[in-house]
Amino acid sequence: MFGQLKASLGIGAAQVDTVLDSVSYIQGDTLQGSVNIQGGDVAQQVDAINLKLCTEVKIEGDSGTRYQPFVLGTLEAVQPFTIEAGAIKQVPFQFKLDPETPITALKARKNQCHVWLETSLDIDFAIDPKDRDFVEIKPLPVVAKLISAIESSGFTMTKADVEKGYLNGGSFSSKSGCYQEIEFINNSLLNKKEIELSFILDADTVHCLAEVDRAMSFRGDQYISFSLHKDANDAEIRSALTQILSV
Known part of the structure; x- marks a missing residue:
C-alpha cells in the first residue's frame, strides 16, 4: 500500500x-x-x-x-x-x-x-x-533548392518561426492551425525587399505562399502563391523564383 x-x-x-x-x-x-x-x-x-x-x-x-x-x-x-x-x-x-x-x-x-x-x-x-x-x-529537396536560389539572389535568411492561425494561398489553405514563416532580407539600398515564405506539403505537391514587402513601394505587402511537384526540375524552380523576385 x-x-x-x-x-x-x-x-x-x-x-x-x-x-x-x-x-x-x-x-x-x-x-x-x-x-x-x-x-x-x-x-x-x-x-x-x-x-x-x-x-x-x-x-x-x-x-x-x-x-x-x-x-x-x-x-x-x-x-x-x-x-x-x-x-x-x-x-x-x-x-x-x-x-x-x-x-x-x-x-x-x-x-x-x-x-x-x-x-x-x-x-x-x-x-x-x-x-x-x-x-x-x-526541407524536401525542392524546398531546399528554392531557399538556396533565393539566398543566391542576394537575400539572407534572418528569421524563422511558427505562427498560430491559418494560411490561405487562394487555391490551397493550411489545416493544422499553425504555419511556418521563413524570412529573408536583401541588402540593397535602392530596392530593399523582405520575403516571407510558408510551405504546405500536400501529398506529392508543395504549395508555397510568398509575402513580399518592398520598403520603397506604396503598394504594401504583395502575395504570390504557387505549387511545385516535390520532384520539380530546376527550370520550374527558377520560374517560381522569378515570380517572387519580380514583385
Missing part, C-alpha cells in the same frame, strides 16, 4: 524513455522508434501510451509576444496493460509527420522553430511519466 502511494507521487514509479531510430527527418517522413518502459517498485496499470508531435507557436497580443506548445498530431500506441515491478516493456511505433510540420534545419540568424515528440504514460491516480525528444526536420 505504501509503495502504491509513493508511486502515485512519482517516487519509485514506472519510467518511460522513447528511443527514435533517427533524430533527423525530412518533411513528410515517418518517425520510427520504440517506447521503453521500466517498471518501478510496484506494479502499475498503464491505460495508454500517448505520443504527441509538438511544435512551438508565436502568439502576438496586446501584452506582447509569447510562445506556447502546439500539438500537430497524436498517437495512442497500445491498449491498457500492467507493468510489473522491475519489468521492462518495449513498444515499437511509427508516427507519420503532419504535412505542415515546420522545418527546423534552417540557417536563420534567429531560428525559433522547434519540433519534438512528447511521450506520456496514462496511469490513474499518479503523476504521468513523461519524455520529450527533439527532432530535426529537413
Whole structure:
C-alpha cells in the first residue's frame, strides 16, 4: 500500500524513455522508434501510451509576444496493460509527420522553430511519466533548392518561426492551425525587399505562399502563391523564383 502511494507521487514509479531510430527527418517522413518502459517498485496499470508531435507557436497580443506548445498530431500506441515491478516493456511505433510540420534545419540568424515528440504514460491516480525528444526536420529537396536560389539572389535568411492561425494561398489553405514563416532580407539600398515564405506539403505537391514587402513601394505587402511537384526540375524552380523576385 505504501509503495502504491509513493508511486502515485512519482517516487519509485514506472519510467518511460522513447528511443527514435533517427533524430533527423525530412518533411513528410515517418518517425520510427520504440517506447521503453521500466517498471518501478510496484506494479502499475498503464491505460495508454500517448505520443504527441509538438511544435512551438508565436502568439502576438496586446501584452506582447509569447510562445506556447502546439500539438500537430497524436498517437495512442497500445491498449491498457500492467507493468510489473522491475519489468521492462518495449513498444515499437511509427508516427507519420503532419504535412505542415515546420522545418527546423534552417540557417536563420534567429531560428525559433522547434519540433519534438512528447511521450506520456496514462496511469490513474499518479503523476504521468513523461519524455520529450527533439527532432530535426529537413526541407524536401525542392524546398531546399528554392531557399538556396533565393539566398543566391542576394537575400539572407534572418528569421524563422511558427505562427498560430491559418494560411490561405487562394487555391490551397493550411489545416493544422499553425504555419511556418521563413524570412529573408536583401541588402540593397535602392530596392530593399523582405520575403516571407510558408510551405504546405500536400501529398506529392508543395504549395508555397510568398509575402513580399518592398520598403520603397506604396503598394504594401504583395502575395504570390504557387505549387511545385516535390520532384520539380530546376527550370520550374527558377520560374517560381522569378515570380517572387519580380514583385
